[in-house]
Amino acid sequence: MKVITIKDMIRKDVPIYYRKLYTGLAIFEMAKGNEEYRIDFSIEYKPTGQKEINITFIDKIDYPLVPVQKELKKYIDEMDSSGALPD
Template sequence: MKVIHLQNLDKKDIPLHYRNEFSGEAILSAMGKEVEKKIEFVIERMPTGQKEITVKILEGLDYPIAPVIKNLKEHIDQLDRDGKLP
């Protein structure tokens, strides 16, 4: 399952400067069909300088979840590096 894009992203206002929480919708594609699923994700910067991304898909998915989470994390990481997150 391929990540087409993320839309309606909203950054939650939290007091921790090293942790950013977002909610939005992921547009995913598999076998010629596109599906839209609500997601939440967190980008947390560790004291070592590394970045940890956690993703939750809030709706059921008729596809193995592990590869979808991996693809979402890679897509989110690229958006963060490009400065395209709110």
């Protein structure tokens, strides 16, 4: 299982400056082919400088949730660090 991309990503307006909310379509490469799942995710910046990434799957996922979330959090963190997330 591998995250290919997150497409149709939109940032939602939130009045809290240290929290960003997004919605999008996550595309995964699975053993039986590529699969797409709608997701919501948030990135919250703690006072200590740490990031907390939370993911909610809108669609029912046909794969163990923990490894999917782990890979997706890693991918989102890399996108955020490189400035690839929409403003």
